[in-house]
Amino acid sequence: MPKAAAAVELRDVRVQFGAVVANDAVSFSAAPGEIHALLGENGAGKTTLVRVLSGLLQPQAGQVLVNGVPTILADPQTANHLGIGVVHQHFMLVDTMTVAENIAIGLPGLRRWFPDLDHIARTVEALGAAHGLAIDGKASVRDLSVAGQQRVEIIRALYRGARILVLDEPTAVLTPQETAALFPILRSLAQAGTTIIFISHKLHEVMALTDRITVLRRGRVVGTLDTDKTSQPEIAHLMVGEDVELPKLTGASAASGAVLEVRDLSYRDRRGIARLSKVSLSVGRGEIVGVAGVDGNGQQELAEAIVGLVSPDAGAIRLEGKDLTKSSVAVRIAAGMAHIPEDRLRTAIFASMSVRDNVVAELAGSAQFASHGLQKADQISRYAERVVADYDVRLDSIAQPMGNLSGGNQQKVVLGRSLLREPQLIVAVQPTRGLDIGATAFLQRQLLARREAGAGILLVSTELEEVMALSDRIVVMFGGAVVGELQRSAFSTERLGLMMAGAA
Numbered sequence: 001m002p003k004a005a006a007a008v009e010l011r012d013v014r015v016q017f018g019a020v021v022a023n024d025a026v027s028f029s030a031a032p033g034e035i036h037a038l039l040g041e042n043g044a045g046k047t048t049l050v051r052v053l054s055g056l057l058q059p060q061a062g063q064v065l066v067n068g069v070p071t072i073l074a075d076p077q078t079a080n081h082l083g084i085g086v087v088h089q090h091f092m093l094v095d096t097m098t099v100a101e102n103i104a105i106g107l108p109g110l111r112r113w114f115p116d117l118d119h120i121a122r123t124v125e126a127l128g129a130a131h132g133l134a135i136d137g138k139a140s141v142r143d144l145s146v147a148g149q150q151r152v153e154i155i156r157a158l159y160r161g162a163r164i165l166v167l168d169e170p171t172a173v174l175t176p177q178e179t180a181a182l183f184p185i186l187r188s189l190a191q192a193g194t195t196i197i198f199i200s201h202k203l204h205e206v207m208a209l210t211d212r213i214t215v216l217r218r219g220r221v222v223g224t225l226d227t228d229k230t231s232q233p234e235i236a237h238l239m240v241g242e243d244v245e246l247p248k249l250t251g252a253s254a255a256s257g258a259v260l261e262v263r264d265l266s267y268r269d270r271r272g273i274a275r276l277s278k279v280s281l282s283v284g285r286g287e288i289v290g291v292a293g294v295d296g297n298g299q300q301e302l303a304e305a306i307v308g309l310v311s312p313d314a315g316a317i318r319l320e321g322k323d324l325t326k327s328s329v330a331v332r333i334a335a336g337m338a339h340i341p342e343d344r345l346r347t348a349i350f351a352s353m354s355v356r357d358n359v360v361a362e363l364a365g366s367a368q369f370a371s372h373g374l375q376k377a378d379q380i381s382r383y384a385e386r387v388v389a390d391y392d393v394r395l396d397s398i399a400q401p402m403g404n405l406s407g408g409n410q411q412k413v414v415l416g417r418s419l420l421r422e423p424q425l426i427v428a429v430q431p432t433r434g435l436d437i438g439a440t441a442f443l444q445r446q447l448l449a450r451r452e453a454g455a456g457i458l459l460v461s462t463e464l465e466e467v468m469a470l471s472d473r474i475v476v477m478f479g480g481a482v483v484g485e486l487q488r489s490a491f492s493t494e495r496l497g498l499m500m501a502g503a504a
Contacts, residue, residue, distance in 0.1 A: 005068025038217035042408025085157025255284030265315035290471030351403030365418035
């Protein structure tokens with residue numbers, strides 16, 4: 001009996017940008033109903049392959065086959081027509097529109113200009129119910145949770161007939177509970193014949209969900225494995241080219257005095273919703289304090305208030321005893337505060353500007369890099385080259401646009417420019433979100449090194465393993481308030497889980 005054709009197959013695909021080879025003779029195939037992981041370090045070539053499959057990029061060599069038929073994915077419309085749907089890590093939704101209106105964007109024929117939104121809403125709701133993706137077709141996207149927006153992206157692909165679903169970091173912005181709810185949905189889709197290409201840096205999720213794994217390193221395929229016949233250490237070794245072990249905090253804290261003091265901090269957002277309620281905490285010199293909690297319980301607002309991105313309604317923020325509650329971001333940076341933000345694309349980088357200019361963005365007007373309004377070009381270039389060298393940023397040139405770097409290398413630039421000035425306090429918010437295991441280990445080692453050097457670190461993360469591995473103490477937030485604190489000797493996932501659910 002002849003073997004069934006692969007749902008999608010790449011044969012010797014090559015994509016090159018100037019002198020940079022992003023994909024070098026990549027061959028890959030996924031069968032109907034298979035959940036196939038595509039793994040690799042940041043910059044290994046995964047995103048380039050996603051762009052090829054979505055019709056956004058045409059390879060210079062090689063073939064793409066869909067259901068055994070060679071094809072040219074000339075544009076996204078062609079990919080959609082052939083049943084390929086892509087859910088990008090950063091959602092492509094218009095948040096001022098309803099779910100149905102977002103689904104209607106780009107529909108073919110007359111429906112593009114005269115969509116029946118009521119019919120689309122009913123169809124979306126029925127499609128969602130059939131696949132365990134409950135959604136209100138008339139809801140405004142801006143009112144949906146992150147998990148709800150992801151459901152809209154998946155439903156949009158299914159609405160257009162996707163039988164090959166490419167998910168790029170689908171759990172990067174989900175809580176553990178939301179991830180647990182997503183996996184049965186994906187298994188159900190696969191059982192119904194949908195092919196799922198699953199891209200993630202979370203190896204435990206890959207092991208729990210997928211059938212096979214293909215690993216890329218520096219643009220080439222270095223192995224395809226059956227998931228049930230491999231292990232996380234083997235996968236990590238293939239990705240990086242050497243054994244990788246995530247660092248853990250060892251030894252008792254030598255914390256001396258408080259570098260950060262937050263007292264009775266309260267904050268309401270522009271809609272009048274209370275986001276912080278009398279939050280108090282402290283961070284000592286040479287100490288990492290983790291902030292744990294399910295996304296949306298005030299952690300982001302707490303970090304933004306500390307670094308000066310939002311102004312609290314009440315309470316006080318002191319750095320080394322100095323009151324900075326009403327101070328500007330620039331004053332806080334000058335006082336020795338550094339911020340590694342959750343959303344680097346929105347609050348940390350200028351994608352169209354060069355890496356060189358991004359490195360000094362926070363200090364561009366300082367005496368170190370400017371004189372009488374003119375930039376010290378040589379000084380800036382030397383500083384940028386030092387960040388690139390010290391923090392293993394992989395790029396062609398410091399002159400290339402920041403947006404052309406992989407997510408992991410963008411994060412290394414943000415980390416390097418923050419740590420190279422040796423801040424007294426580091427506020428790190430989801431610092432390893434979306435990073436591969438090698439980049440995660442590198443970043444975590446840098447934070448531990450700054451702790452050893454005497455800096456205070458506030459680590460905000462929804463990854464319990466990360467918080468428990470790196471923190472001297474953990475503060476747990478629920479509903480905008482601190483509901484408890486654990487010393488390192490008392491850490492356990494069970495206790496933290498109960499506190500994250502609101503138990504004091």
